[in-house]
Amino acid sequence: MLNDLGGQGAISRAADFIVIGAGTVGLPISVLLARKTGATVICLETGGLRQEEDTHPLNEVVQQGMFYKGASHGRFRCLGGTSMRWGGALIPFQNSDLCNAHWPISLDELTPFIDDVERLFSLEPGPYSDVSFPFELGGTHVNRLAKWPEFRKRNVAALLDADVAAAANLQVWLNAHVVKIKTQTEGVRLEAVSPNGDRLAISGRKLIVAAGAIETTRLALLIDRQNNGAVSALTSALGHNFTDHISAEVAEIVASETALLNKIVGFRFGAAGSMRNIRFELAPQAEARRHLPPGFCHIGFEVEKPGGFDVLREIFRNVQRRKSPPPRVIFDLIANTPWLARAMWWRLVNKRLLFPAHSRLIVHAVVEQLPSPNNRITLSDTCCDRFGLPLAEINWRLSKEDKENVIETSELFRRTWRTSKFASLGVWKSIEPQQIWANIDNAEGIFHPTGSTRMGACPADGVVDKNLNLFGVANVQLLATSVLPTGGGANPTMMLLLLGMRCVNQHAAGSTPPKA
Template identity: 55%
Template sequence: MISDLVDKGSLTEEGDFLVIGAGTVGLPFCTELATATGKRVICLESGGRSQDHETHPLNEVVHLALPYEGAQKGRFRCIGGTSTRWGGALIPFQAADLFNAGWPIKIDELLPYLPKVEHIFGLSEGGYTDEKFPIDLRPHYVNRLAKWPAFKHRNVVNVVGSRAEALQNLQVWLNATVTQIRCTGEGVEVVASTAGGDQIKVCAARLVIAAGAIETTRLALLLRQQNPELSSAISPVLGCGFADHISIGVAEIRPVDAAALNKVVGFRFEPGGSMRNIRFELAMDTPLRQTLPPSFVHIGFQVDKPGGFDALRDVFRYLQQRRLPPPKVLVHLLKGLPWLLRAVWWRFVHRRLLYPEGARLVAHVVIEQTAASDHTITLSNSHVDPFGLPRAEINWSITAADVEKLHRVTDAFEQTWNDAGFSRYGTWKRYPKDQIGKKLAHSGGIYHPTGSTQMGYDARSGVVDADLRMFGAPQVQLLSTSVLPTGGGANPTMMLLLLAMRCVDQHVNANFPIHPASPAKVSSQVGSV
């Protein structure tokens, strides 16, 4: 069931599990958890049915160094969360990305859950490598294919929303912003409020915070602040090691054979409306892994003037948000009809996305940022949100070491581009290093945050254990990309979804004993926490 807390007054509920966040991971997780365990699951979502604006006042943070743009631009508060705008690339890390990187689990513990995630999002079958790729990238690189859900499946509300609405043992509350978290001997007591003063108190045996990397970290910090008796037991590295992927265009690809190049590196259409795109990652056993960070290179395009492609993309983005596109978007689509007709031909004949006319093809390098201990998320002493709670303060920057690593990765792939025979499709025209450095100096990240509540072997090395339980508060689990110790050489969302499905499985198999809660009940009073 999905309900809005607005105008509900004061409520009290009890459940076996409480999940904070009904976004990209939170909504599928609590839906699968309720279905698989049959236990009472309550979910609190601070947003409503949709977020119409591109930013949200509750997502404001204090920047202590370089502004981290992902604090606002990459976060959405509503049911579905970031999936209402999400690009959708899903691909697991390679096993080598986890080697000697502080991960307390191996990739083999997560890969069995790939079929489950692929089924949920309607992804195409098959592996994540093109065995028939016409270019041999060995010994240093491999091709890998990210899978992209169809636009209608990128918003998790479209994927699992009807199930969530129908489940009698799942209650999702919208416009319920968590303001208090209290750990008890029996579990947790959490209070959430609306802007108008409605409140709900939830008592549960286990709490799972799945509110996105920044908000999950802030809530974990609030938990420590509001439970001073646990402060010494909770990991001292909570909030430390905040990192993102560093990405920038490093070279323009000048086509030698534009059609052939489009077929080799263009987006691929799959049955059911899903897509795949090729990227190039370090090979598992290349010696370059001893000197270069996990990374990948992909070929994108840039246009100087919007055209048919931009209009078509806007149409699908509105549909992803469960909104009808405005007339002006449809007008732009009609103006781009000549390109659109050719694109349809490419879609069904070549199964590729046709590059827009006049597009410049750009090679983008994406590297794992070193999780520096002084890159932190903390609670502000001077800035509060509309509920009177401290805002997050983010101390993050791109260091000279990051820039140097990006240049070295670019050097390595440029050599592979020329040696492997890519030049018969297009020539590599590298941008000047000083130009890249200047752009990076003002880069705000690419919204792949990791590290601030990382998994570890113990409380000295991590905030949560291999099963995502907080050291010092084991009845609380954290489920966001902030638990990933490193950013790896791929987009992080698939890794988080795999962790979520593993967590469901562990609860089904009773690997996490919990105190059974009494049947759900509602009262007219909210008790103190």
């Protein structure tokens, strides 16, 4: 059931599970907890039904160090959260990404839940690599394929609309901003406030904070403050080691066999509108893994002149946001009929997205930022949100070693390109090193925040244990990309969803049947 706290006055509710955040992972686990455990679930979303603007006032932060753009532009407060704008790439990390970084959990503990994620988003089953890739890449790189849901299934609010409405034991509350969290041995007590001052008091057996990396970290810091420093008394890691992936354009490919290259590296269409794209990650056995953090290279395109691709992208992004495209799109489609006709032929025959007209092929290197305790999220001493709670203060910087790792990742893939059959498909033209350095210096992150509430085997190593339980307080779990100890060599959303599915499974396994 969907509710809005606005206009409710002062009310109280009780539930077995309370979930903060109705976004990419919060809404799915709320639905699944209600379905699989039979328990009562309350999901609190600080935003409303939709967020029309690119930024939200409650995402204001205090910036220290380098500017971190993901603090404002990578976050959305509404039903569905960031999934209303999310690109959609889903791919698990490689096992070597975890074991080399001493994660307290193995990939084998998460892979059983890949099928659950694929069913949720109607993804094609199968490996996350191209097993029929046409040539060898040597021992340094492996090809890997991310899976992308079709646009209308990327927004979990649209995907789970009927499930939310049908679940009698699930309440989703909009415009419910959590201002107080008190933990006790027997459960938790929360207070949420609407923009109009309506108040919702909730008691629950278990709290799961799934509000995105930055907000989950801020709430964990508030839980620590509002519970007499119970977390910080055990661990010094809370808020520290805030990282992102670093991405930079490193080369241009001048294609000599454009059609064949398009077939190899172009976006691939699957069943029911799903997509896949290929990237080239460090191989598990690569010698470079001894000193280089995980990363990958992928080939994208830079459109020099707007055309049919831009029209299609606008249409599908509106579908994802549950909006109608503007009327002018009809005229734009007519104006770009020649490219659209060719693109349709490519989709039907080659099952690929045709490279846009007037575009350049660009190689991007994406590298895990090295964790540093100096990169951190704290609570501001001077600035508060409209509800009187301290803003998150982000102190984030790239190190010289981070920049050097991007350069080396690029150089490794350049060698693979020039020593493989890629060389016959196009010429690698490196971007000048000083320009790459400038690109890195101007990097603002790519909205893959991790690390600030990291998992650890014990409080000396992290903020939550391998089962996401917050050290120092009872009955609280954190479920955001901030619990990932490192950024890995791929987009982090799949790992977050796998952790969420595992969390639901653990609660279902330990639950008792609901009373008749």
